[in-house]
Amino acid sequence: MMKTSLDPVIHADARLRIMTVLNAIGEGDSVTFPKLRSILDITAGNLSVHLRKLEDAGYITQEKTIQGRTTATYLGITPRGRTAFLEYRGTLLALLDE
Amino acid sequence: MMKTSLDPVIHADARLRIMTVLNAIGEGDSVTFPKLRSILDITAGNLSVHLRKLEDAGYITQEKTIQGRTTATYLGITPRGRTAFLEYRGTLLALLDE
DNA sequence: TCGTAAGGTTTGTAATTCAAACTGGTTGTA
DNA sequence: TACAACCAGTTTGAATTACAAACCTTACGA
Numbered sequence: 001m002m003k004t005s006l007d008p009v010i011h012a013d014a015r016l017r018i019m020t021v022l023n024a025i026g027e028g029d030s031v032t033f034p035k036l037r038s039i040l041d042i043t044a045g046n047l048s049v050h051l052r053k054l055e056d057a058g059y060i061t062q063e064k065t066i067q068g069r070t071t072a073t074y075l076g077i078t079p080r081g082r083t084a085f086l087e088y089r090g091t092l093l094a095l096l097d098e
Numbered sequence: 099m100m101k102t103s104l105d106p107v108i109h110a111d112a113r114l115r116i117m118t119v120l121n122a123i124g125e126g127d128s129v130t131f132p133k134l135r136s137i138l139d140i141t142a143g144n145l146s147v148h149l150r151k152l153e154d155a156g157y158i159t160q161e162k163t164i165q166g167r168t169t170a171t172y173l174g175i176t177p178r179g180r181t182a183f184l185e186y187r188g189t190l191l192a193l194l195d196e
Numbered sequence: 197t198c199g200t201a202a203g204g205t206t207t208g209t210a211a212t213t214c215a216a217a218c219t220g221g222t223t224g225t226a
Numbered sequence: 227t228a229c230a231a232c233c234a235g236t237t238t239g240a241a242t243t244a245c246a247a248a249c250c251t252t253a254c255g256a
Binding site: 110111112140143144147148151167168169 | 243244246247248252254
């Protein structure tokens with residue numbers, strides 16, 4: 001019996017890429033919404049929806065701040081998110097390396 | 099700009115596992131439906147639906163034969179399916195290895 | 197012949213995905 | 227001031243997908 005069960009919160013294409021980027025940045029560092037959007041090349045609508053799901057799962061944080069005259073949203077990964085991502089990656093690599 | 103675009107036909111959890119198993123078997127070899135079902139531990143309904151999608155994409159073959167008094171379905175991967183799977187795997191590994 | 201099981205398929209509901217449309221503030225310019 | 231264009235993101239609704247329950251058909255044992 002194969003019991004991989006890849007974490008569905010992470011597995012969706014867009015969210016996997018989001019988590020890959022956020023995992024790559026340092027512990028306390030963060031990325032802005034527009035920056036992430038340009039890296040991933042998806043619409044703002046999709047990014048917004050996927051970020052919310054990741055936030056609901058406790059995998060990322062969204063911090064909204066006032067930057068000068070406008071707003072900026074900083075995205076960061078949580079310890080829990082990093083753990084979940086690493087576990088996801090491990091499961092996937094184990095599945096693919098046969 | 100990140101342009102991974104993981105093949106959606108393969109990316110779905112269940113289908114990824116199906117392709118992993120079928121890719122692992124030899125060139126002309128095949129696996130029966132019940133055997134695959136027990137390996138993956140999913141319901142027959144899901145397996146049936148996912149196999150059809152993979153077949154529609156030209157990634158696998160389903161050969162129904164008469165075995166004694168009952169039927170048996172043999173599943174095999176096509177060259178095209180193998181290529182698509184290897185490309186998918188490459189894309190994913192490139193994404194995860196940073 | 198009745199009940200159970202094997203081998204799948206169909207179907208209905210729920211969840212997911214995506215982008216278009218929208219909100220609200222900012223900057224440029226005439 | 228007025229108006230257009232833009233930036234930052236959210237909401238919404240239609241289309242797709244996923245899942246398992248229900249179903250069909252044949253086989254087998256009591």
